[in-house]
Amino acid sequence: MLVVLCCVAALLTAACLGIGVARARLGTALLYGACLAASTVALMAALANLLAGAAVSDIVLPLGLPWLGAHFRDDALASFFLVVVNLGGATASLYALGHGRHEPAPQRVLPFYPAFLAAMNLVVLADDAFTFLLSWEFMSLTSWALVMAHHREADNARAGYVYLVMASFGTLALLLAFGLLAGPGGGYAFETMHVARSSLVSALVLALALLGAGSKAGLVPLHVWLPLAHPAAPSHVSALMSGVMTKVAVYGFIRIAFDLLGAPSWWSSMVVLSLAGVTTLMGVLYALMQHDLKRLLAYHTVENIGIVFIGIGLALAFRADGMAGAAALAITAALFHVLNHSLFKSLLFFGAGAVLAGTGERDMERLGGLIHPMPLVSGAFLVGCVAISALPPLNGFVSEWLTFQAIILSPGLAQWSLKILIPAVGAVLALSAALAAACFVKAFGITFLGRPRSPAVTKAADADRFSLAAMFLLASFCLVAGVLPGPVIDALSPLTRSLVAGELPTQAGTSWLAIVPVAASRGSYDGFLVFFFMALSALLSAWGVHRLAGRSLRRAAPWDCGYPDPSPLTQYSAASFAQPIRRVFGSVAFRARERVTMPPPGTPGAAVFHLELRDLAWDWLYTPLSRWVGIAADQLNQLQFLTIRRYLSLVFLALVSLLLIVALWT
C-alpha cells in the first residue's frame, strides 16, 4: 500500500521531470525506464499483497477535501486491479523503451504518460468519493492529452474532443451517483456509504454508475469515443487505454455495485446483462468491418468489455438470489477475463504499434506478407490472436469457459425472465466468440500473410529488442494463464469472498492441475493436459510423418487451381474477406450499403465498389443531440445582437415579474 503510493509519487515526479527532459536525447529512455521501475515495484507489492491473502490497509493524507482528507485503501479488489494496472504499465513502459524512439513529438507524450499511470493507480486506491472522482477525471484528462499528442491530424483532434466530452459525461454521472450515495450530509468516505437504501435509490445509483463507468469502459451505445480515441494515441498508450484504463472503469463499476451499494434488486442485473450482450455482439461486428488495424483492436475492446460485463451481470443476478457459489463463479470469470484481456489486448496493440512503426501503415488493405520481414512480431501477434479468439490452450478460452459454466448454472435462478434471458446472452457470447475468431483470422491473415499489398511492407524490419521483449513477455503470460488457470482462480478467491460472500472450491489440490469450478461431475477443464496432449500429438505426428515420408520439400510457384495471378491485388482484401459476414449481419447491424458502378462495356476504366457503413449510435443518438444543441445555440445567439433598449426591457421585465411574485407571495 505505502509502497504503491510511493510509486505513484515517483511517477508524478517523473511526470514533472518529463516536461524538462522531453527534449533531451536520452530523455525518452530515462523516463520510460523510471516508469518501468516504478510500475514493476508497485506490481510486485500488489501481487505480494494479493497472494498473501490481501490484508486490508488504509491511509489518510491531509489532501483533497479539507475536513475529510484523502482516504486510500488497499483491499483484495484494489490489489487485484493494482496488479492489472501495473502489469500493463510495466509492459507498456518496457515496450516504449524501444517504441518511444519512433515518437515524433516526445514532449507531448513524456509528461503525461507517467501521470496517466499514476492516475490509474490512484483511482484503484481511492477510498472516498472526492479522491476517486479526482483521480478518475485526472486519468481521463491525461489520456486526453496523450490522444492529442499527434494533434495535427484532424481526426485525432476530433477524437480527443469526443473522448473528453464523453469522459466528462461519465464523470458527471458518477458525480451524481456519489451524490446519492453520500446523501445531503456529504458522507464522502466510502466506509460511511455502506448503509441500507431504498430499492429505487439503489437502482438509480446503479444506473448512474452504469452510465459513468460504462462510458469509460465503452458499453454500447456509450462506446463511440473508444474506436476514435484509442487508435489516435501512440501505440503503447493505446495499449494502456484499451488494456488497462477500461479495466479501471470496470473496477469503478464493481466497487460501486458490489461494495458500496448494498444489494441491488435482481432486475438491475437484467439491464446489465442485456446491455452487455448488445455490447459484445455489436463490438465484434464493428470490429469485423474495420480495416484499420488499431481501430479493429479498439472495437474488440468493446466486445471484451461486454464479455466482462456479462460476467458481472450474472454475478449480480446470482447474488440477488443468494446463490453465493454461482455468483463467485461468475465474478471470477469476469475478473479472470479482465486480467486476460489486459494481457492479450496490450500484446496486440504492441504488435500493431510495431507494424505501424515498421511500415508506417495502419490500413490493412495496404499491408500483407509481413510474416516474412518481421517473423518475431508476427509470432507474438499470432499468440495474441489465438488468445483473444478464445481458443485453447491459451487464457482467453479459460475465462470464456468459466463464463459459460456460470451461464449453465442459470436454471437455479428464481426469476423466469432471467432464466430466459441468460441462455440468449449465452448464445450471443458463443456467436461473438466465433465472430472474434473470424475477425482475427482476418486481422492476422490480411496483415501478416499473403503477398505485400504496398511497397511500404517490403522495407519493414522486425521490431527492436525492447518491444519484442515486452511482447514475448505478455505472450508467455497468456500461455501460462491459459495452461495453469488454477492458481489465478485461487488468487481471486479473497475478492469473491469480499464481493459476493462466496468462493470457488480451491483449485490447488485438483489432480493434474485441472480447474473444477463447481464439481468434477459438472464440468472441468485441464489446460495443462490439453496443452500437453496437443504438443505431444503434434510432435508425435511430425516425427512420425518425417520418419515415414522423409522431409523432402520443393519450392514452386503457387498453383492456385491452375491460373495464379502475379499481381497481389488479386488477393482477398480485408473488405472482401468480411463480405460474407457483412451480407449476413451488416444490413441490420449497421445499414451496410454496397454499390458497384461498372463502366459501360467497351469503355476502359475501373469498376468502382463503394461500401457505406453507419454506426447506429451516431445516427440515432449523438448526431441528433449535437443538432439540438446547435439549434438552441443559434436561437439564443440572437440575444447577443439586441439594442440597449431591448436589454433594458429585459431588466425591466425581470424586475416587474419579481415584484409581482413578491406581491402575490404572502
Add this chain to the structure above:
Amino acid sequence: MNILSVGAEAVLLIPLCAAGVLAALPGYLGPARINVGASFLTLLAASSLLIEAHPAPGRYLLVDDLNVVFLALNAFVGFTTSVFSASYVGHEVETGRLTPAYLRFYHAMYQILMFAMNLALMANNIGIMWVAIEIATLTTVTMVGLYRTHEALEAAWKYFILASVGIALALFGTILVYVAAEPVIGEGLDSMIWTTLLGRSASFDPALLNVAFVFLFLGYGTKVGLAPLHAWLPDAHAEGPTPISAVLSGLLLNVCLYAILRFKMLMAANAAAVAPGPLMVTLGLLSLLFAAFMLYRRRDIKRMFAYSSIEHMGIITFAFGMGGPLANFAGLLHMAMHSLAKSGIFFAVGHIAQAKRTQRISEIGGLTETHPWLGWSLVLGVVAIAGLPPLGVFMSEFLVVTSTFARAPLLAVAFVAGLLIALGALFLRLNGIAFGAPRGSNAPVKASYAPVFAHLALVFVAGVYLPPPLVSWFQHVSRLLG
C-alpha cells in the same frame, strides 16, 4: 472615521495616494512601475490582514471572515494584473493603439478602481458599499472605452447605461433596507451599519425586506452579470484592454456578488422574510444554461471567456441559492477559484491576441506549437474553468453537485447538463485555438508569464490542498449564509 487597523487603512489609502501620483505623472514606463509597486504594497497590507486577528468592526469599515479572503484575493489579483498590464501596455504603446496620455489616465483609474473595490469589500455601511460600487463602475466604464474605437465606445455605453440602471435599483433597495431598519434601530447612521443590521434584522419588517432584496439582487445582479441582466458583460470584456477584462471578471463581479451575499445574510437572519434561495437558484441556473449555449457561437476569444464568466457567476449564485454548509462553502471556494483562473486566462489571452494580432478565434490556431508556453497555459486555464481536476474549480463543482443531487435531483441534473454543454463548447474552441495546424503569425511575443503561472499554480494547489485557516473562515461564513 475611527482607525480600524493599520493594514485596513493602508489597503484603502495606498491605492488612493497612488492614483493621485499616477494622475500627475507623464509617460508610461515609470507609472507602470509605480502601479506595480503600489499594488504590491496593497498586497502586503492585505496579507497583513490575513495574519492579524480581525479588528473590532468600526462604523464605516470592518474586516471579518467573509471579506478578509476577498480583500487578499483582490490585492493579489490587483498586483499580478498590474505586472501583466505593464508588459501588455508596453506592447500596446509600441503598436500605437494607446498613447501615453491615455495611459496616465489608465493607471490612475486602475488604482481608483482598486480603491473602490477594496472599499466596497471593507464597507461596514451599506450606503458606502453602494457608493464604492458606483465608483468602481464608473472607472471601469471609462477604461472599457479606452481604445476609442466604435466598438469600444458602444460597449462602454451599453455598460454604462445598464450599470446605471442597476445602480439605481440597488440604491432603491438600500433605501428600503434603511426604512426597514429605522423603526427598530432608530434614525441615523446606525441603521446603515451592516453589523448592527445583521444583529437586529430578525425584528425587521419582512415584507419590506423582501422588496428590498428584489431590488438589491437585480441591481447588483446586473453588475454580477446574471442572465438576463448580463448584456453589458461580454462586450465590455471583449472591447476593453485585457487587464481590465481580467479585473472585471476576476474581481468586480466578485465584489458585486459579495454585496448580494451580505444582504442574503440579512435575509437569512430574518425568519419571516422570503427565503432568497429559489430566486438565486433560478437566475443562477438560467445564467449557467444560457451562457453554456452562447459559448458555442462565439467568434471572439475574449468574448467567449466573458461568457464563461457569466456561466461561472451562475454556478456560484446557484450554489449560494441552494444553501447549506456544503453548497455555501463550494460557492465561496468557487468565487476565489474562478477569479484566479479566469484572470489568469485573460492574461494568457491578452498575450495571445497580441502575438496573433487578432482576437478572432478563426484566425488563431496551433498555439501549442507556435507559442508553447502561452498555448499550454491557455489549455491549463481552460481545463481549470471547465472544472476538470486536479484544479480547484473541480472541488467546488463536486461539492455543489453532490450536495444538490440528494436534495433536488432535477435541479442537479439540469446543472450538470449545463456544465457538460459548457465544457463541450470550451473544448470545441480550444481544439481549434491550441491544437491543429498553426494559424496566424508565429512571431515571438514579449510576454510576462509569471502572473499566469502564479494564478494557475494557486488554483492547482487549492485543488489538492486548502490551508486550514481559509477553510475555517469559509465554514464560518457558510454557517452565517444559512
Add this chain to the structure above:
Amino acid sequence: MLLVLLLAPGLIGLIRKEKARLLRRRGAPILQPYRDLLRLLRKEAVVAENASWLFRVAPYLIFAATWVAAALVPTFATGLLFSWSADLIAIIALLACARFFLALAGMDVGTSFGGIGSSREVMIASLAEPAMIMIVFTLALVAGSTQLSTIAAFMASPDVGVRVSLGLALAGLVIVAIAENARIPVDNPATHLELTMVHEAMVLEYSGRHLALIELAAALKLLLYVSLIACLFLPWGIARPQGGAAAALFGALAYVAKLAAGGSLLAVFETTVAKMRVFRVPQFLGAALMLGLLAALLQFFSTSF
C-alpha cells in the same frame, strides 16, 4: 486415441462406397482412403515460394487439435482415462482452434482461392459454433453437466425420458455436423469447381504429407461428429468403466455398428439433396442456431413427461 485414428479413413471410404452404390457405380473399395493417405505421405511436399513457416506448421497443429478433440469423445466406453480433462465446450473450442489455423493456412500463400475458402469457412463457422454451443447448453441443462461422459451416462440412464428439446438439439447437431464437415449441401468434398468449394479451396496449395495430415484431420473430424451423435443421443451399449472386458467388447461392436449406420445415413442424405448456394448456407445454419436456442429455452418447459 489410436482407435479413432484407424477408424476415421474407413468411415470416409464407407461413405464414398455407399454413395457410389446409390449412384449405381461400383465405387472405390472401402480401404481406398488408406491407400490415398499412404501415397500422399510418400510424395514430396510442394510448397509455394512465398509460403511462410506458418504454412508448414499448420498441418501438424490442425491434426493435433483435431486428434485430441476426437480422442476425448467417448467412443465405446465412458470414463476414459483423461476424459475429464476437457468437456464438450473444450472439444468444440479445439475444433475451432484447428479451423483457425486451417483458415490462416489458406490465406498464407496469398492466392484468391485461399481467400475465398477461408472467408467462407469462418462465415460458416461463425454460425455453426454458436449453434453447437446452444446444443451443448441444452444437454448441459438437461444433464446438469458439460462433461461428456457424464452426459452420456445420463442419457443412457432411464431417467432421461422423452424431451422435445432433445429432439430439436439432435436436429441442430446434425445440421452443424454436416456444415462443419463440409458435406453436401453446404460444401462438396468431391469437387474443385471454384465458386462452390470452401474446404477444398483452403487446402488448394497443400500437397504431399501436409495434405495427408489435413485429409486425415478432416476424416477424424467427421468421425468425431458421428461418434458424438452416437454417444449423446443413442448411448446404448456404451461400456461403463466398471464393466469388464465383455462390456467393452460389446461396446466396441455397438460403436462400429453405429458408425456404419451414421455413415450410410449420411451417404443417403448427400445423394438425395443438392448443393446449395453459399449465401443460402447462413439461413441453413441460422435454422440450426434457432433450433439450439429453442431447445435451450424449451427444456425449462418440457421437463420429462
Add this chain to the structure above:
Amino acid sequence: MNVLGLDIAHLLAGTLLLLTFVLLYQDRLPALINVYALHALTLALSVAWQALIQDAPHLYVTALIALGFKAVIIPVALRRIVERLDIHRGIETVVGIGPTMLVGIALVALSMVVMLRVTGDATPIAREDLAFALAVVLLGLLIMTTRRNAVGQVIGFMALENGLVLAATGAKGMPLVVEISVAFSILIAFIVIGIFLFRIRERFDTVDLRALDQFRGERR
C-alpha cells in the same frame, strides 16, 4: 402640523407621480424636456418640505441640487443638444401612448400593492412616499424602455432617479442622502456629456441593422 405636513408631503409626491405620467404621455422632445424641468421642480419642493418637517437641514442641499442642477442646467443642456444634433423633434415610441398609459397604471397599482403590504411600524410618511417613489421608479424604467430616442431615454432615467431621491428623503433621518444625490447628479452629467460627446444619438438605440452588425458584438 404633523397631519398637515403629512398631507402636503403626500400631495407633492402625488404631483410627482402625476408629472411622471405626463412624461410618459409626452411624445415631443421640447415639451418632454419642459415637463422634466417641472418634474425636477416638484422634487425640489417635496425634498424641501421633507427637510422642513423632519427638520433635517442637510436635505436643503439636496433640494438646491435638484432645483439648480436638474430643473435648470440639465434641461438647458438637453435643449442645446437637441438643437446641435438636430434630433428629430418627435419621439417614435415603441408602443402607442394608450397601451403605455395602461401599463403605467398597472405599474402604479403594483407598487401600491407591494408597498402597502408593509406592516405599519414603518412611519406612514415613509410608506406613502415609498409607494409613490416606487411607482415613479417603475414609470421611469417604462419610459426608458418605450422611447427609441436617446434624450427620451435619458429623461426616463432622470425621472427614475428623481423617484429615488424622493424615496431617500422620505426615509426618516436617512444619512448620506446628499452624497447620493450628488453622486447621481455626476452620473447624469456623465450620461448627458456622453450623448453630446459620442454623438451616439443613433448608436444609443437604432433601427438601422447595418449599424447593428457593425457595433453589436461579434458580427464584425
